[in-house]
Amino acid sequence: MPTSSSEPSHADNAGSRRADSESVMATIRAQQARGRGARRALAAGLVLLVAAIIGWMVWPESAPTRWRTETVGRGDMQLTATATGSLEPKSEVSVGAEISGLVQQVLVDENDPVSIGQVLARFDTDELEVALEQAEAQLAVAEASVDEAAATVDEAAADERRQTLLRQRGTAAQADLDAAVAARKRAQAQLALSRASVRQARATVSQARTRLEKAVITSPINGVVLKRAIGPGTTVAASFQTPELFLLAExxxxxxxxxxxxxxxxxxxxxxxxxxxxxxxxxxxxxxxxxxxxxxxxxxxxxxxxxxxxxxxxxxxxxxxxxxxxxxxxxx
CATH class of the missing domain: 2.40.30.170 (Efflux pump adaptor protein, beta barrel domain)
Structure with missing residues (x-):
């Protein structure tokens, strides 16, 4: 019997060569990729190494630890208490006014030193001086009435003595004697009233003079002026309470x-x-x-x-x- 054999054709050979060529190219590309990755890793490693070397060179050296010893001592424990407050003068005196009126002069200012009896301020005294003159005039009238009443008493007493003598002789009626006695008693009562009026007028004069004196404000202590509350032209009203004019520190x-x-x-x-x-x-x-x-x-x-x-x-x-x-x- 006849036998037959087959040989690869030209087309099959060409396909096989292409496949081998592509396989070789893939292998070359893979090797190139691995080469690039290795170079990158190597470059990164070199950068880290250089950075580490530079850091080691510039990093400051730590100071060596030094130990110091001290001897234990003994002492008292001090406890403290802390607080806040304010400084104040040891003694303060408030100078006020007992009268109402217009302030005419102020002779001191804050921080000025003062002494006992020194004039601090003066009020307008025109009305006070007029009131004092009126009181003195009323006193003069009262004193004159006393003299008049005393003369009346002497006259009534003399008439009483005459009526008493005539009554004893029987030449005067009892009614005349009684009238003389009553007149003498009325004259004595009038004299007592006049003397009381004199005392009242003297009290009025003393009050007017005192008010006039209080129109001059003086310092009661030796010290310094801390505060001044008035000025020339200020009207002070002391009707209900004494207004504070100055504050002094002794x-x-x-x-x-x-x-x-x-x-x-x-x-x-x-x-x-x-x-x-x-x-x-x-x-x-x-x-x-x-x-x-x-x-x-x-x-x-x-x-x-x-x-x-x-x-x-x-x-x-x-x-x-x-x-x-x-x-x-x-x-x-």
Whole structure:
């Protein structure tokens, strides 16, 4: 029997070569891609390495730890109590007016020193002087009426003596004697009334003179003027209460510090205790003080309980003197 054999055709050979070529190209592209990834990783690694080297070079070296030893000491523990308050003069005197009228002159101003009896202000005295003259005239009239009444008494007494003598001789009626006695008694009563009028007129004169004297306002103390509430031309009315014209401080070399001590700290404070305080006018400077007293009655404000504490302050150098004492913060 005859046999037959087959050989690959030309078309099959061409397809096989294309497939092999594509496979080779795919392999080359894959190798190129892996090469690019490796180069990128290598570049990134080099950048990190350079950054690490630079950081290590510029990073400051940590200072070595040093230890210091101290000897343990012993001492007393000091407890402090802090409060705020205000400086006030030790003694203040309010000078008012007991009369109404027009202020004519004011001779002092705030911060001026004053002495006892020094004139501070004067009122217009025209009406007061007229009132004094009228009172003196009424006194003169009353004194003249006394003289007249005394003469009438002498006359009535003499007539009574004559009527008594005539009655004893029987030449006068009893009615004439009774009339003489009554006239003498009326004259004596009139004399007593005139003398009372004199005393009343003298009182009126004294009152008018006193009002005239009160038109001049003088200082009752040696001190300094803290506040002046009037000026020339001011009309003062003293009908219901005495108006305040001046506020004087007796001695600013010794002042008082009034602070509100919290109830939690008041137990730490007692009289004769030393303290120190500061004021806004002199920052960074502490002034000495001494506790005078702690008020037993508390003050409650906004549910906060405080106790008023008074401290004495030496202000001989005058640094703390001012018309309105500064706020102060004290520490025991």
């Amino acid at each position: 001695d600013l070399s010794a002042m008082e510090l009034h602070v509100s001590m919290d109830e939690a700290d008041v137990g730490l404070v007692h009289p004769d205790q030393s303290a120190s305080f500061t004021v806004d006018a002199w920052p960074g400077r502490a002034f000495p003080a001494k506790v005078l007293k702690v008020h037993l009655y508390p003050t409650v404000e906004n549910n906060v309980v405080t106790y008023n504490t008074v401290l004495s302050v030496d202000n001989t150098d005058g640094l703390l003197s001012s018309p309105e004492p500064p706020m102060a913060s004290t520490r025991r």
